[in-house]
Amino acid sequence: MSLLTLENVTLKFGGVTAVNNLSMSVNEGEVFALVGPNGAGKSTVFNMISRFYTPVRGSITFDGQDLLKLRPHEVPKLGIARTFQNIELFERATVLQNLLVGRHRHRKTTLVEELFFAGRARAEERAHRHAVEEVIDFLDLQPYRDKMIAGLPYGVRKVVELARALATKPRLLLLDEPASGLSVEETQDMRWWIDDIRRQMGITVLMVEHDMGLVGKVCDRVLALADGAELAHGTPAEVQSHPAVIEAYLGTAAISKTANAKGERV
Amino acid sequence: MEILQLLLSGLANGCVYGLVALGFVLIYKATEAVNFAQGDFMMLGAFVMVGLVNPQFMGLNFWLAVPIALIIMAVLGYLLDLTVLRFMFGQSQTAVVILTIALGFVIRFIAGLIWGHEPLNLHSPLRLGDVRLGDVVLSMADIAVIVVTLLMTVLLWQFFQRTKLGLAMQAASQNQMAAYYMGIPVKRVQGAVWALAGAVACVAGILYASKGTLDISSGFIGIKAFAAAVIGGFGSLPGALMGGLIVGVIEPFAARFLPSGYSQLAAYSLLILVLIFRPHGLFAQVRTKKV
Amino acid sequence: MRFHFKTSYDQDIRLFPDGWTFSLYAALLVLMLVMPWLISDFYLGEMTNVLIWAVAGLGLMLLTGQTGQVSLGHSAFMALGCYLCVNFIEMGLPFLAAFLLAGVVTGIIGGIIAIPALRLHGVYLAIFTLALAILADDMIVILEPWTGGVNGYFAPEIWIFGVEVNRWVNPSAWYYLALGTSIFVALLYRNLLRSPLGRAFAAVRDSEISAQAMGVDVARTKTLAFGLSCAFAGLGGALMGLFAGAFNNETFNFLIAIQLLMMIIIGGLGFIHGAFLGAIVIAFLPQFLSILTDQMGSSSIPGLEVGVFGMILIAFILFEPMGLYGRWLKIRTWLELFPFARRDMFRRQKTYLKTERLR
Numbered sequence: 001m002s003l004l005t006l007e008n009v010t011l012k013f014g015g016v017t018a019v020n021n022l023s024m025s026v027n028e029g030e031v032f033a034l035v036g037p038n039g040a041g042k043s044t045v046f047n048m049i050s051r052f053y054t055p056v057r058g059s060i061t062f063d064g065q066d067l068l069k070l071r072p073h074e075v076p077k078l079g080i081a082r083t084f085q086n087i088e089l090f091e092r093a094t095v096l097q098n099l100l101v102g103r104h105r106h107r108k109t110t111l112v113e114e115l116f117f118a119g120r121a122r123a124e125e126r127a128h129r130h131a132v133e134e135v136i137d138f139l140d141l142q143p144y145r146d147k148m149i150a151g152l153p154y155g156v157r158k159v160v161e162l163a164r165a166l167a168t169k170p171r172l173l174l175l176d177e178p179a180s181g182l183s184v185e186e187t188q189d190m191r192w193w194i195d196d197i198r199r200q201m202g203i204t205v206l207m208v209e210h211d212m213g214l215v216g217k218v219c220d221r222v223l224a225l226a227d228g229a230e231l232a233h234g235t236p237a238e239v240q241s242h243p244a245v246i247e248a249y250l251g252t253a254a255i256s257k258t259a260n261a262k263g264e265r266v
Numbered sequence: 267m268e269i270l271q272l273l274l275s276g277l278a279n280g281c282v283y284g285l286v287a288l289g290f291v292l293i294y295k296a297t298e299a300v301n302f303a304q305g306d307f308m309m310l311g312a313f314v315m316v317g318l319v320n321p322q323f324m325g326l327n328f329w330l331a332v333p334i335a336l337i338i339m340a341v342l343g344y345l346l347d348l349t350v351l352r353f354m355f356g357q358s359q360t361a362v363v364i365l366t367i368a369l370g371f372v373i374r375f376i377a378g379l380i381w382g383h384e385p386l387n388l389h390s391p392l393r394l395g396d397v398r399l400g401d402v403v404l405s406m407a408d409i410a411v412i413v414v415t416l417l418m419t420v421l422l423w424q425f426f427q428r429t430k431l432g433l434a435m436q437a438a439s440q441n442q443m444a445a446y447y448m449g450i451p452v453k454r455v456q457g458a459v460w461a462l463a464g465a466v467a468c469v470a471g472i473l474y475a476s477k478g479t480l481d482i483s484s485g486f487i488g489i490k491a492f493a494a495a496v497i498g499g500f501g502s503l504p505g506a507l508m509g510g511l512i513v514g515v516i517e518p519f520a521a522r523f524l525p526s527g528y529s530q531l532a533a534y535s536l537l538i539l540v541l542i543f544r545p546h547g548l549f550a551q552v553r554t555k556k557v
Numbered sequence: 558m559r560f561h562f563k564t565s566y567d568q569d570i571r572l573f574p575d576g577w578t579f580s581l582y583a584a585l586l587v588l589m590l591v592m593p594w595l596i597s598d599f600y601l602g603e604m605t606n607v608l609i610w611a612v613a614g615l616g617l618m619l620l621t622g623q624t625g626q627v628s629l630g631h632s633a634f635m636a637l638g639c640y641l642c643v644n645f646i647e648m649g650l651p652f653l654a655a656f657l658l659a660g661v662v663t664g665i666i667g668g669i670i671a672i673p674a675l676r677l678h679g680v681y682l683a684i685f686t687l688a689l690a691i692l693a694d695d696m697i698v699i700l701e702p703w704t705g706g707v708n709g710y711f712a713p714e715i716w717i718f719g720v721e722v723n724r725w726v727n728p729s730a731w732y733y734l735a736l737g738t739s740i741f742v743a744l745l746y747r748n749l750l751r752s753p754l755g756r757a758f759a760a761v762r763d764s765e766i767s768a769q770a771m772g773v774d775v776a777r778t779k780t781l782a783f784g785l786s787c788a789f790a791g792l793g794g795a796l797m798g799l800f801a802g803a804f805n806n807e808t809f810n811f812l813i814a815i816q817l818l819m820m821i822i823i824g825g826l827g828f829i830h831g832a833f834l835g836a837i838v839i840a841f842l843p844q845f846l847s848i849l850t851d852q853m854g855s856s857s858i859p860g861l862e863v864g865v866f867g868m869i870l871i872a873f874i875l876f877e878p879m880g881l882y883g884r885w886l887k888i889r890t891w892l893e894l895f896p897f898a899r900r901d902m903f904r905r906q907k908t909y910l911k912t913e914r915l916r
Contacts, residue, residue, distance in 0.1 A: 072770070073769045073775065084766075084770075088767035089767070090760050090764060093756075096569075101759075101771050101773070102771055103753065104757055104760075104771050104772045104773050105771070107753040115745045115748055117751070122570065125570050125751065126567070129569060168772065354874070359680060360679055360683070363680055363683055364818065364870070365875075368868075368871045369867065371867030372868055374863070375860045375865075378860045379858070379860075482860075496681065528699065531692060531696075534688040534691050537688045541673075541677060541681060541684070541685045542673040546681075
């Protein structure tokens with residue numbers, strides 16, 4: 001069943017068409033990847049789903065609801081969480097506090113209750129901390145729980161971003177280049193986590209990724225983008241061997257070579 | 267005729283605001299910092315001139331004193347950058363704002379120590395003589411203010427558009443690290459900007475002091491000038507001048523036609539309206555952050 | 558060095574992390590409570606002044622330290638709180654009711670004013686609020702029937718549960734009023750910090766875009782922050798005016814707002830302690846300087862206080878941007894780790910400024 005559907009979406013920045021008549025649908029429970037060269041419009045698709053950008057044409061629906069009617073902060077309330085390509089954490093807060101912000105969509109307490117820490121406030125706060133603690137356990141962030149973000153290394157920040165998104169208890173998780181800048185080991189960890197996120201937590205994942213190794217291992221379906229338009233879609237193997245994809249990445253001359261080396265992984 | 271008289275005296279006042287606003291914009295364009303002490307710079311420049319020219323101090327010839335005062339203020343601007351602002355390199359804009367407000371406090375204190383707290387008059391040749399155009403009377407100082415301001419705006423504008431240093435300044439403000447990589451000596455460029463801003467403030471101060479009396483609170487017109495810069499659109503030199511003129515013209519009209527008490531509200535009410543409806547002034551310059 | 562072995566979420570939630578911290582603050586509270594017996598009436602008045610500044614400072618701290626929005630116009634809201642309070646008293650409300658209501662109404666008005674200001678960032682917000690403060694000065698003069706205009710207003714008598722609170726008759730009552738208010742406000746502030754809204758404030762401060770992606774309504778959060786901040790500032794302003802005995806537009810000059818901002822920076826942005834430490838500096842600096850000039854045998858130097866205050870602020874921004882409280886935290890860590898503290902443990906990361914400006 002399709003959870004997220006984009007239909008004929010077009011986005012223009014001034015005269016530049018960033019996304020051109022793109023249609024795609026992400027099914028419940030799958031891991032779906034967007035690939036493509038830099039500037040292909042992958043992150044732009046994410047930013048439209050997050051409602052930072054509004055397409056000039058087309059529709060985006062999530063579980064039957066029209067996303068284009070919502071404002072950016074209302075999107076996570078439906079159960080869509082995301083990470084950012086250039087890590088956007090709350091720098092002057094601890095890891096724990098960052099994750100607790102992820103619980104914001106579950107906030108039930110009112111201003112007055114919070115000011116006097118009365119009524120539900122304490123019980124709610126315990127519930128938030130419990131939920132966050134589960135995510136910390138899941139991603140092995142215990143050593144960093146009370147550390148300030150400002151002093152953390154890049155690899156850890158990446159994990160904290162993922163953790164913060166998971167703390168929202170999403171139905172759909174948007175990962176913008178989860179493995180970029182990570183070491184081989186860290187990429188391995190990321191791979192297992194994405195698998196577990198799908199299998200154990202039942203969260204649908206839509207990701208943008210350049211590392212075709214990772215994409216090949218964790219993704220069910222892949223859509224290749226170039227210049228804002230679809231090049232190919234299908235299983236990772238199908239997309240990798242699709243002539244248009246190879247051309248976009250390597251140029252025309254490469255096609256004949258790959259044809260000769262058929263069977264081998266690109 | 268009264269309208270024309272109000273308009274012209276408003277324009278002359280507006281030019282002083284515009285000149286101080288130019289100083290704001292200059293520093294903003296080149297370092298992304300906002301110098302809230304620009305008004306106090308102007309006050310200091312005027313006092314330096316008073317110190318050089320007035321008989322109870324050094325009693326130099328006015329025209330000889332002008333370049334000396336300009337150089338003194340430019341050096342002060344450069345030294346200020348060297349000793350204080352350079353340490354703020356890479357810090358947030360608001361930290362610099364607060365720093366420069368404090369700097370204004372200190373400048374006011376020092377000026378008070380040196381020149382006292384009594385209002386002073388600059389012995390300026392611009393004070394002599396009025397020009398009559400029909401029924402409209404303009405002082406020489408008013409005319410000088412208008413001419414000099416226009417000249418300064420054009421010069422600075424050309425400076426940013428044409429010269430290598432001007433372009434380097436703009437580049438340095440937008441991305442310090444990239445500017446470094448391109449071989450721009452970012453810190454030295456910033457020093458040059460502060461020196462330039464000091465000189466511009468000095469020009470404004472000389473003209474201001476030629477028009478009226480001067481005391482250490484004169485620097486507070488910096489707030490009005492800042493309002494003018496925002497109204498015109500921060501980051502645009504012609505915008506700063508336009509904003510200054512708008513504020514300058516509004517004031518005499520408000521004083522003439524609004525009941526007393528309400529007239530002071532005019533400039534700041536306009537500022538608030540502009541900020542609400544055109545948050546980035548008349549020439550927008552900012553777009554949202556890319557993720 | 559103390560270690561916390563955490564066994565329940567309440568250990569993170571409760572006000573004091575452990576018994577030791579609790580007893581420290583309890584001791585501080587006892588000290589504050591017996592203060593009237595320890596120091597002369599003059600210094601008790603100065604202490605009252607410190608606490609009043611701290612109340613207003615906590616208000617601005619919530620906005621600037623917590624939410625990252627700079628306001629140069631909080632004197633306007635201090636004035637609003639003060640004039641609302643005396644007008645409510647004139648209408649016949651008992652003091653405490655008038656006082657709290659003044660805070661609430663100031664907060665609501667502040668929140669409404671914030672709505673158009675929400676789109677403004679950094680310097681633009683600063684100049685917007687500065688304009689508000691300057692306009693408020695003129696408005697006080699115009700709205701003479703309610704404010705007494707330039708001639709000012711003489712503070713009405715204050716009675717709390719049958720006790721007259723009068724600076725000259727019983728200064729300790731005033732002291733306790735200020736102490737109670739500052740503890741009350743600090744407690745509300747602390748409660749916010751351990752609730753979702755307080756974290757949303759910090760989220761907006763650090764990254765608006767990712768706050769939105771986490772479901773934080775940035776506009777609403779900023780409005781709330783501004784409103785709450787104004788409410789606290791209003792309470793502080795009401796106390797300040799009433800404590801002064803007589804007040805007019807000059808009492809709430811825009812320079813007060815600037816001093817308030819400088820005060821919380823000197824104290825330490827983002828820390829409740831910072832508001833109190835800053836208030837101590839701002840309230841005792843004039844005393845200290847007058848004693849110093851007396852010692853040196855010179856007559857008083859006009860403008861000295863403001864000048865020195867400016868220099869202190871510059872020194873702090875350059876050398877200790879985290880303020881007095883930040884400095885204390887570093888000293889404490891150094892002592893706890895002794896002798897293992899490293900020199901550059903607190904060194905600031907080198908940063909480069911980059912803007913989204915197009916031209």
